[in-house]
Amino acid sequence: MKTWFLTGASRGLGAVWTNAILARGDRLAAAARDTTELEPLAEQYGERFLPIKLDVSDAEAVRAAVKTVEATFGGIDVLVNNAGHMLTAAVEEATDDQIRAQMEVNYLGALWTTRAVLPGMRARRSGRILQVSSLGGLLAYPALGIYQASKWALEAVSESLAAEVAAYGIHVTLIEPVMFPTTLMTQSPQSAKDPAYAHAHEALYAGAASSGFSPGNPATTADALFALVDAPEPPIRALFGTGGLEAVRTEYAGRLASLENWDHVARLAQGHTSDDQ
Template sequence: MTRTWFITGTSSGFGRLLTEQLLDRGDRVAATLRTPEALDGLRAEHGDRLWVARMDVTDTGEVQRVVDRAFADLGSIDVVVNNAGFGVFSAVEEATDEQIRAVVDTNLLGSIHVVRAVLPHLRAQGHGRILQVSTAGGQTTYPNFSYYHASKWGIEGFCETVAQEIAPFGIGLTILQPGATPTGFGGALASGPVMPEYDDGPAGDVRRSLADGSFVLVNSPEKITGAMIDLIDSGEVPLRLPLGSDTYHHVRRSLVARLEEHDAGREVALSVVRDDLVPSE
């Protein structure tokens, strides 16, 4: 079955790989990115099966215009992939205000802008899938990534809510959680001047492990994008899909620890219920 996909952030990484794989198998792709000329080679090879537009997800008006034009030109879009991302790699005091704003504007607000722009079209056509690219860091945490985590935990909460609201319209939403993968994303991480106060602790340990290669990027980017395609082909609509051995193990460990801590607070939680009400289990 031939499908039409709308993908953000297609200049490199998962967005570029996914675009290439979909075109190779005969699907149509509406690819958006800030530098459209980066896809000139693919356009020459695949012709009108590749629709390209410049779009910065932090520009709300541009997002709306590009989404509207994509649906007008292509007629129907089956899958929307919210992939564009930005990362800040620094301890909490090291990042600049501009870097903090950029990561939130891109990963959280930018993804929200895209979802809000596509939903009227998906509702009108009565079907569609949204794939939100998050990360293992949307459910667990690592030193030096506090602002990245803030944006990813935020978008996961947003998407979990939206998934409930849009299900009656025949629209499915899945949060994708890739683990550490050699896509070039790490080299594009913004950072600030290193503060010795943090370099002597967990933040410095993570920095050094990335620098010396002991932090291994264990997952295959081609297999991850292949799993995204397989998910759509399967027709299944899980709320979350872990993609990577590190994602599976790290997130599971985090969830178990959170549940244990949650259960440890049961007595206190129930003790604050109003006296005229029976505590609920």
């Protein structure tokens, strides 16, 4: 029986995973800003379930929550950083407060919980940390730059962390969902639209329509989550859903081609001439 700490547990994929984790017989501490939706589960699962009202952007509250979970269950085997929202806005459209909130929840919130569980995991020399990123943690689209910046930051820190904690038997995996019908976009704060960037929003929706991505079934993501948690050697990254791999191949091939085409500038910066080998 594993002990999980899951943030963003009351809606979307988090709600699916909450139910699946408990149904599989594990212990779960489920964190959410509003725990009202979790109360029936507390009655059903008793001592195996601990709902926690938590704003992950509050670092002190996160540390206190982790201590409570460790005191209640004796340790945390699996952390799933799922709390987050998606700001749709051109870079200039987003307000200062919206930008800060996006980074504080999606990036810093995950960082605070990760840092809080590490001492216990290191002491036990085992643990799984799963960061819910996005296909947008690998690619970037117009009108999603602030949201995707938060995911790119999470990707970078998680890759560094994985190298730092492997010696302690701790595995870090980035989950990158492609397209799932949840309330992520509709329940997230949005910016006031500036007509100057109408083309950017149109490009975003046109790109989504032509991407060929098929909406996945949120319910089946729990099987994928368990496959990662139960794997002896899980990957650093795992796409959830189809179509993402092809999109990443295309994007990365384009990046490499551009870097090769402009390698003369790299060599110029190094002080090499076109004749140097």
